[in-house]
Amino acid sequence: MDFIIAKYNYWIYIILMMIGLYGMIAKNNLAKKVVGMTLFQTSIILFFISTSVKSGGATVPIVMGDPHLHGHVIPGTVHAIQYLNPLPHVLMLTAIVVMVATFGIAVALLMRIYKRYGTLEGDEIVEIRKQETAS
Amino acid sequence: MRQFLGFLVTMVTAALLIYSTPEMPGWGDPNSPASTHVSPRYIEKADEETHTPNIVTAVLADYRGYDTMGETMVVFVAGIGCIMLLRRRQHK
Amino acid sequence: MIRRNDDLIIETLARLLIPFIQAFALYVLFLGHYSPGGGFQGGVLVAASLILLIIAFDLEKTTKRFSEKFNVICNGGGVFIYAGIGLLCILLGGNLLDYSVLSKILPVGPEEARALGILGVEIGVEITVAACLVSIFIDLAANGEN
Numbered sequence: 001m002d003f004i005i006a007k008y009n010y011w012i013y014i015i016l017m018m019i020g021l022y023g024m025i026a027k028n029n030l031a032k033k034v035v036g037m038t039l040f041q042t043s044i045i046l047f048f049i050s051t052s053v054k055s056g057g058a059t060v061p062i063v064m065g066d067p068h069l070h071g072h073v074i075p076g077t078v079h080a081i082q083y084l085n086p087l088p089h090v091l092m093l094t095a096i097v098v099m100v101a102t103f104g105i106a107v108a109l110l111m112r113i114y115k116r117y118g119t120l121e122g123d124e125i126v127e128i129r130k131q132e133t134a135s
Numbered sequence: 136m137r138q139f140l141g142f143l144v145t146m147v148t149a150a151l152l153i154y155s156t157p158e159m160p161g162w163g164d165p166n167s168p169a170s171t172h173v174s175p176r177y178i179e180k181a182d183e184e185t186h187t188p189n190i191v192t193a194v195l196a197d198y199r200g201y202d203t204m205g206e207t208m209v210v211f212v213a214g215i216g217c218i219m220l221l222r223r224r225q226h227k
Numbered sequence: 228m229i230r231r232n233d234d235l236i237i238e239t240l241a242r243l244l245i246p247f248i249q250a251f252a253l254y255v256l257f258l259g260h261y262s263p264g265g266g267f268q269g270g271v272l273v274a275a276s277l278i279l280l281i282i283a284f285d286l287e288k289t290t291k292r293f294s295e296k297f298n299v300i301c302n303g304g305g306v307f308i309y310a311g312i313g314l315l316c317i318l319l320g321g322n323l324l325d326y327s328v329l330s331k332i333l334p335v336g337p338e339e340a341r342a343l344g345i346l347g348v349e350i351g352v353e354i355t356v357a358a359c360l361v362s363i364f365i366d367l368a369a370n371g372e373n
Contacts, residue, residue: 006161018149026141055163061190063182075183081165081173086190087174094206097267097356101213104363108220185341187260196345199326204309207355211306214359221366
Protein backbone atom coordinates (compact mmCIF):
# COMPACT_ATOMS: atom_id res chain seq x y z
CA MET A 1 0.00 0.00 0.00
CA ASP A 2 2.84 2.38 0.82
CA PHE A 3 4.36 1.47 -2.53
CA ILE A 4 1.16 2.45 -4.35
CA ILE A 5 0.86 5.75 -2.46
CA ALA A 6 4.51 6.60 -3.19
CA LYS A 7 4.43 5.76 -6.89
CA TYR A 8 0.91 6.17 -8.26
CA ASN A 9 1.60 9.68 -9.55
CA TYR A 10 4.10 8.25 -12.05
CA TRP A 11 1.46 5.83 -13.34
CA ILE A 12 -0.93 8.74 -13.95
CA TYR A 13 1.70 10.57 -15.98
CA ILE A 14 2.54 7.40 -17.90
CA ILE A 15 -1.13 6.88 -18.82
CA LEU A 16 -1.43 10.50 -19.98
CA MET A 17 1.82 10.28 -21.92
CA MET A 18 0.76 7.03 -23.62
CA ILE A 19 -2.54 8.61 -24.71
CA GLY A 20 -0.51 11.36 -26.33
CA LEU A 21 1.96 8.91 -27.91
CA TYR A 22 -0.87 6.77 -29.31
CA GLY A 23 -2.45 9.88 -30.78
CA MET A 24 0.83 10.85 -32.41
CA ILE A 25 1.52 7.38 -33.84
CA ALA A 26 -1.85 5.91 -34.80
CA LYS A 27 -4.04 8.85 -35.78
CA ASN A 28 -4.10 9.82 -39.43
CA ASN A 29 -5.38 13.37 -39.03
CA LEU A 30 -2.59 15.90 -38.57
CA ALA A 31 -4.62 18.05 -36.16
CA LYS A 32 -5.11 15.03 -33.90
CA LYS A 33 -1.36 14.42 -33.98
CA VAL A 34 -0.83 17.97 -32.73
CA VAL A 35 -3.33 17.38 -29.91
CA GLY A 36 -1.39 14.23 -29.00
CA MET A 37 1.85 16.20 -28.91
CA THR A 38 0.30 18.72 -26.53
CA LEU A 39 -0.91 15.93 -24.24
CA PHE A 40 2.60 14.45 -24.24
CA GLN A 41 4.14 17.79 -23.28
CA THR A 42 1.55 18.29 -20.54
CA SER A 43 2.40 14.94 -18.98
CA ILE A 44 6.11 15.80 -19.00
CA ILE A 45 5.34 19.12 -17.29
CA LEU A 46 3.26 17.40 -14.60
CA PHE A 47 6.06 14.86 -14.05
CA PHE A 48 8.68 17.57 -13.57
CA ILE A 49 6.47 19.54 -11.18
CA SER A 50 5.86 16.40 -9.11
CA THR A 51 9.60 15.88 -8.61
CA SER A 52 9.80 19.20 -6.78
CA VAL A 53 7.45 18.13 -3.96
CA LYS A 54 8.95 17.70 -0.50
CA SER A 55 6.80 16.25 2.25
CA GLY A 56 7.12 17.51 5.79
CA GLY A 57 5.82 21.08 5.77
CA ALA A 58 7.71 22.54 2.82
CA THR A 59 6.00 25.54 1.23
CA VAL A 60 6.21 27.34 -2.11
CA PRO A 61 9.73 28.56 -3.02
CA ILE A 62 9.27 32.16 -1.90
CA VAL A 63 11.35 33.11 1.11
CA MET A 64 9.14 34.39 3.93
CA GLY A 65 10.97 37.55 4.87
CA ASP A 66 11.26 39.52 8.07
CA PRO A 67 9.12 42.70 7.96
CA HIS A 68 11.84 44.59 9.84
CA LEU A 69 14.34 43.82 7.07
CA HIS A 70 12.14 45.02 4.15
CA GLY A 71 10.98 41.51 3.42
CA HIS A 72 14.43 39.93 3.39
CA VAL A 73 15.91 37.42 5.80
CA ILE A 74 19.04 37.17 7.91
CA PRO A 75 21.64 35.23 5.86
CA GLY A 76 22.07 31.65 6.97
CA THR A 77 18.58 31.19 8.39
CA VAL A 78 17.06 29.66 5.25
CA HIS A 79 17.18 25.87 5.07
CA ALA A 80 16.52 23.72 2.04
CA ILE A 81 14.00 21.54 3.89
CA GLN A 82 11.62 24.48 4.39
CA TYR A 83 10.95 25.20 0.71
CA LEU A 84 10.05 23.18 -2.37
CA ASN A 85 12.67 22.55 -5.00
CA PRO A 86 12.58 25.67 -7.24
CA LEU A 87 14.46 24.19 -10.19
CA PRO A 88 11.61 22.15 -11.81
CA HIS A 89 9.33 25.17 -11.45
CA VAL A 90 11.83 27.31 -13.37
CA LEU A 91 12.32 24.78 -16.14
CA MET A 92 8.60 24.14 -16.58
CA LEU A 93 7.76 27.85 -16.52
CA THR A 94 9.84 28.32 -19.63
CA ALA A 95 8.67 24.99 -21.08
CA ILE A 96 5.01 26.05 -20.91
CA VAL A 97 5.71 29.20 -22.92
CA VAL A 98 7.75 27.24 -25.46
CA MET A 99 4.87 24.73 -25.66
CA VAL A 100 2.49 27.55 -26.57
CA ALA A 101 4.94 28.82 -29.19
CA THR A 102 5.38 25.38 -30.78
CA PHE A 103 1.61 24.90 -30.75
CA GLY A 104 1.19 28.20 -32.59
CA ILE A 105 3.76 27.17 -35.21
CA ALA A 106 2.07 23.78 -35.60
CA VAL A 107 -1.37 25.32 -36.11
CA ALA A 108 0.09 27.80 -38.63
CA LEU A 109 1.63 24.90 -40.56
CA LEU A 110 -1.69 23.05 -40.46
CA MET A 111 -3.45 26.07 -41.92
CA ARG A 112 -0.92 26.27 -44.74
CA ILE A 113 -1.30 22.53 -45.44
CA TYR A 114 -5.08 22.81 -45.49
CA LYS A 115 -4.95 25.73 -47.91
CA ARG A 116 -2.57 23.84 -50.20
CA TYR A 117 -4.21 20.40 -50.20
CA GLY A 118 -7.74 20.95 -48.93
CA THR A 119 -7.46 18.17 -46.34
CA LEU A 120 -5.62 17.29 -43.16
CA GLU A 121 -5.71 13.48 -43.49
CA GLY A 122 -2.16 12.18 -43.89
CA ASP A 123 -2.78 9.46 -46.52
CA GLU A 124 -4.95 11.74 -48.64
CA ILE A 125 -2.14 14.28 -48.74
CA VAL A 126 0.26 11.51 -49.83
CA GLU A 127 -2.18 10.51 -52.62
CA ILE A 128 -2.48 14.09 -53.85
CA ARG A 129 1.29 14.49 -53.86
CA LYS A 130 1.69 11.24 -55.86
CA GLN A 131 -0.81 12.43 -58.47
CA GLU A 132 0.94 15.78 -58.71
CA THR A 133 4.35 14.24 -59.30
CA ALA A 134 2.92 11.78 -61.86
CA SER A 135 1.21 14.45 -63.91
CA MET B 136 -3.23 -2.42 -38.99
CA ARG B 137 -1.86 1.03 -38.31
CA GLN B 138 -3.99 1.34 -35.17
CA PHE B 139 -2.91 -2.10 -33.98
CA LEU B 140 0.80 -1.38 -34.50
CA GLY B 141 0.47 1.96 -32.72
CA PHE B 142 -1.37 0.31 -29.85
CA LEU B 143 1.35 -2.37 -29.60
CA VAL B 144 4.17 0.20 -29.52
CA THR B 145 2.29 2.25 -26.94
CA MET B 146 1.69 -0.76 -24.71
CA VAL B 147 5.34 -1.88 -24.87
CA THR B 148 6.53 1.61 -23.99
CA ALA B 149 4.03 1.86 -21.14
CA ALA B 150 5.14 -1.53 -19.78
CA LEU B 151 8.80 -0.46 -19.87
CA LEU B 152 8.02 2.83 -18.12
CA ILE B 153 5.89 1.19 -15.43
CA TYR B 154 8.58 -1.47 -14.94
CA SER B 155 11.04 1.34 -14.14
CA THR B 156 8.87 3.19 -11.61
CA PRO B 157 10.09 1.29 -8.47
CA GLU B 158 13.51 2.85 -9.09
CA MET B 159 12.07 6.37 -8.98
CA PRO B 160 12.02 8.40 -5.75
CA GLY B 161 8.72 8.28 -3.87
CA TRP B 162 6.14 11.03 -3.66
CA GLY B 163 7.44 13.94 -1.60
CA ASP B 164 10.83 12.44 -0.82
CA PRO B 165 13.03 15.33 0.46
CA ASN B 166 16.19 13.34 -0.35
CA SER B 167 15.35 12.63 -3.98
CA PRO B 168 18.22 13.24 -6.45
CA ALA B 169 16.41 16.24 -7.97
CA SER B 170 16.28 17.99 -4.59
CA THR B 171 19.78 17.34 -3.32
CA HIS B 172 22.29 18.32 -5.96
CA VAL B 173 22.13 22.04 -6.70
CA SER B 174 18.76 23.27 -5.47
CA PRO B 175 19.73 23.60 -1.73
CA ARG B 176 22.40 26.07 -2.80
CA TYR B 177 19.79 28.10 -4.67
CA ILE B 178 17.30 28.04 -1.79
CA GLU B 179 19.82 29.02 0.88
CA LYS B 180 21.70 31.71 -1.04
CA ALA B 181 19.11 33.25 -3.40
CA ASP B 182 17.74 35.92 -1.08
CA GLU B 183 21.16 36.72 0.36
CA GLU B 184 22.88 37.11 -3.03
CA THR B 185 20.19 38.68 -5.20
CA HIS B 186 17.75 40.27 -2.71
CA THR B 187 14.90 38.50 -4.47
CA PRO B 188 12.68 36.53 -2.08
CA ASN B 189 11.02 34.66 -4.95
CA ILE B 190 13.58 31.92 -5.55
CA VAL B 191 11.97 30.93 -8.85
CA THR B 192 12.49 34.42 -10.27
CA ALA B 193 16.05 34.56 -8.96
CA VAL B 194 16.98 31.24 -10.55
CA LEU B 195 15.07 32.04 -13.76
CA ALA B 196 16.64 35.38 -14.54
CA ASP B 197 19.92 35.42 -12.63
CA TYR B 198 21.49 32.02 -12.02
CA ARG B 199 20.11 30.58 -15.25
CA GLY B 200 19.74 33.81 -17.19
CA TYR B 201 21.50 32.42 -20.24
CA ASP B 202 18.96 29.60 -20.42
CA THR B 203 16.10 32.08 -20.23
CA MET B 204 17.68 34.20 -22.96
CA GLY B 205 17.57 31.13 -25.20
CA GLU B 206 13.93 30.54 -24.32
CA THR B 207 13.08 34.15 -25.15
CA MET B 208 14.76 33.73 -28.50
CA VAL B 209 12.72 30.57 -29.11
CA VAL B 210 9.53 32.54 -28.50
CA PHE B 211 10.79 35.31 -30.79
CA VAL B 212 11.64 32.85 -33.56
CA ALA B 213 8.23 31.20 -33.18
CA GLY B 214 6.50 34.54 -33.66
CA ILE B 215 8.63 35.33 -36.71
CA GLY B 216 7.95 31.85 -38.10
CA CYS B 217 4.20 32.32 -37.78
CA ILE B 218 4.46 35.66 -39.56
CA MET B 219 6.46 34.08 -42.38
CA LEU B 220 4.04 31.18 -42.74
CA LEU B 221 0.74 33.01 -42.66
CA ARG B 222 1.03 36.73 -43.23
CA ARG B 223 0.22 37.60 -46.84
CA ARG B 224 -0.04 41.28 -47.60
CA GLN B 225 -2.15 42.52 -50.47
CA HIS B 226 -0.25 44.99 -52.60
CA LYS B 227 -2.13 48.20 -53.14
CA MET C 228 -11.41 36.79 -40.24
CA ILE C 229 -13.09 38.13 -37.13
CA ARG C 230 -15.86 40.61 -37.93
CA ARG C 231 -17.58 43.00 -35.60
CA ASN C 232 -21.05 41.92 -34.52
CA ASP C 233 -22.15 44.96 -32.47
CA ASP C 234 -23.02 43.27 -29.20
CA LEU C 235 -23.43 46.01 -26.60
CA ILE C 236 -22.89 43.81 -23.52
CA ILE C 237 -19.72 42.17 -24.81
CA GLU C 238 -18.20 45.44 -26.02
CA THR C 239 -18.95 47.28 -22.76
CA LEU C 240 -17.57 44.41 -20.69
CA ALA C 241 -14.40 44.24 -22.77
CA ARG C 242 -13.97 48.01 -22.55
CA LEU C 243 -14.26 47.75 -18.78
CA LEU C 244 -12.09 44.67 -18.28
CA ILE C 245 -9.10 45.40 -20.52
CA PRO C 246 -7.53 48.22 -18.43
CA PHE C 247 -7.81 46.11 -15.29
CA ILE C 248 -6.23 43.10 -17.00
CA GLN C 249 -3.31 45.25 -18.17
CA ALA C 250 -2.87 46.82 -14.73
CA PHE C 251 -2.89 43.34 -13.22
CA ALA C 252 -0.27 42.28 -15.77
CA LEU C 253 2.01 45.10 -14.63
CA TYR C 254 1.33 44.12 -10.99
CA VAL C 255 2.31 40.52 -11.75
CA LEU C 256 5.48 41.74 -13.48
CA PHE C 257 6.71 44.12 -10.80
CA LEU C 258 5.69 41.96 -7.84
CA GLY C 259 7.50 39.02 -9.40
CA HIS C 260 10.30 39.51 -6.91
CA TYR C 261 8.07 39.03 -3.88
CA SER C 262 5.16 36.85 -4.99
CA PRO C 263 4.36 34.39 -7.76
CA GLY C 264 4.76 36.18 -11.05
CA GLY C 265 7.30 37.45 -13.51
CA GLY C 266 7.82 38.24 -17.14
CA PHE C 267 6.28 35.15 -18.73
CA GLN C 268 3.05 35.34 -16.73
CA GLY C 269 2.67 39.09 -17.13
CA GLY C 270 3.33 38.83 -20.86
CA VAL C 271 0.62 36.21 -21.25
CA LEU C 272 -1.80 38.51 -19.37
CA VAL C 273 -1.02 41.46 -21.67
CA ALA C 274 -1.54 39.18 -24.66
CA ALA C 275 -4.85 37.99 -23.16
CA SER C 276 -6.09 41.55 -22.85
CA LEU C 277 -5.23 42.34 -26.47
CA ILE C 278 -6.80 39.08 -27.69
CA LEU C 279 -9.95 40.01 -25.76
CA LEU C 280 -9.91 43.32 -27.62
CA ILE C 281 -9.67 41.44 -30.92
CA ILE C 282 -12.50 38.99 -30.26
CA ALA C 283 -14.81 41.54 -28.65
CA PHE C 284 -14.39 44.15 -31.39
CA ASP C 285 -12.69 43.23 -34.64
CA LEU C 286 -9.25 42.87 -36.08
CA GLU C 287 -9.05 46.16 -37.95
CA LYS C 288 -9.97 48.28 -34.94
CA THR C 289 -7.30 46.53 -32.90
CA THR C 290 -4.56 46.76 -35.52
CA LYS C 291 -5.23 50.49 -35.82
CA ARG C 292 -4.20 50.89 -32.19
CA PHE C 293 -1.60 48.13 -32.01
CA SER C 294 -0.26 47.94 -35.52
CA GLU C 295 1.52 44.90 -36.88
CA LYS C 296 4.65 46.93 -37.50
CA PHE C 297 4.79 47.96 -33.84
CA ASN C 298 4.04 44.36 -32.91
CA VAL C 299 7.10 43.07 -34.78
CA ILE C 300 9.22 45.87 -33.29
CA CYS C 301 8.10 44.82 -29.79
CA ASN C 302 8.79 41.18 -30.66
CA GLY C 303 12.43 41.90 -31.42
CA GLY C 304 12.79 44.71 -28.90
CA GLY C 305 12.22 42.43 -25.92
CA VAL C 306 15.02 40.12 -26.99
CA PHE C 307 17.13 43.19 -27.65
CA ILE C 308 16.55 44.48 -24.09
CA TYR C 309 17.50 41.09 -22.67
CA ALA C 310 20.65 40.67 -24.73
CA GLY C 311 21.51 44.35 -24.27
CA ILE C 312 21.53 44.01 -20.50
CA GLY C 313 23.75 40.97 -20.89
CA LEU C 314 26.10 42.91 -23.17
CA LEU C 315 26.12 45.87 -20.78
CA CYS C 316 27.40 43.53 -18.08
CA ILE C 317 30.26 42.47 -20.37
CA LEU C 318 31.10 46.10 -21.18
CA LEU C 319 31.25 46.89 -17.46
CA GLY C 320 33.81 44.17 -16.91
CA GLY C 321 31.74 41.19 -15.76
CA ASN C 322 30.53 38.01 -17.38
CA LEU C 323 27.49 37.76 -19.63
CA LEU C 324 24.33 38.43 -17.55
CA ASP C 325 26.32 38.94 -14.34
CA TYR C 326 24.19 41.78 -13.01
CA SER C 327 26.31 42.56 -9.93
CA VAL C 328 28.64 44.76 -12.02
CA LEU C 329 25.63 47.02 -12.76
CA SER C 330 26.28 48.58 -9.35
CA LYS C 331 29.02 50.59 -11.04
CA ILE C 332 26.44 52.69 -12.89
CA LEU C 333 23.49 52.37 -10.49
CA PRO C 334 23.50 53.96 -7.04
CA VAL C 335 22.93 50.64 -5.24
CA GLY C 336 24.97 47.78 -3.87
CA PRO C 337 25.76 44.60 -5.83
CA GLU C 338 22.82 42.65 -4.38
CA GLU C 339 20.25 45.31 -5.25
CA ALA C 340 21.89 45.66 -8.66
CA ARG C 341 21.21 41.98 -9.24
CA ALA C 342 17.55 42.47 -8.27
CA LEU C 343 17.28 45.43 -10.67
CA GLY C 344 18.98 43.43 -13.42
CA ILE C 345 16.41 40.67 -12.93
CA LEU C 346 13.65 43.29 -13.24
CA GLY C 347 15.05 44.68 -16.50
CA VAL C 348 15.38 41.20 -17.97
CA GLU C 349 11.80 40.34 -16.97
CA ILE C 350 10.54 43.49 -18.72
CA GLY C 351 12.24 42.30 -21.92
CA VAL C 352 10.71 38.83 -21.55
CA GLU C 353 7.27 40.34 -20.97
CA ILE C 354 7.42 42.49 -24.12
CA THR C 355 8.57 39.58 -26.27
CA VAL C 356 6.02 37.07 -24.97
CA ALA C 357 3.10 39.50 -25.25
CA ALA C 358 3.99 40.57 -28.79
CA CYS C 359 4.66 37.00 -29.92
CA LEU C 360 1.37 35.60 -28.64
CA VAL C 361 -0.62 38.51 -30.08
CA SER C 362 1.08 38.17 -33.46
CA ILE C 363 0.41 34.41 -33.55
CA PHE C 364 -3.25 35.08 -32.74
CA ILE C 365 -3.55 37.84 -35.35
CA ASP C 366 -2.03 35.63 -38.03
CA LEU C 367 -4.28 32.68 -37.19
CA ALA C 368 -7.41 34.83 -36.93
CA ALA C 369 -6.77 36.81 -40.12
CA ASN C 370 -6.33 33.57 -42.09
CA GLY C 371 -3.91 35.22 -44.46
CA GLU C 372 -6.39 37.85 -45.60
CA ASN C 373 -4.89 41.01 -44.19
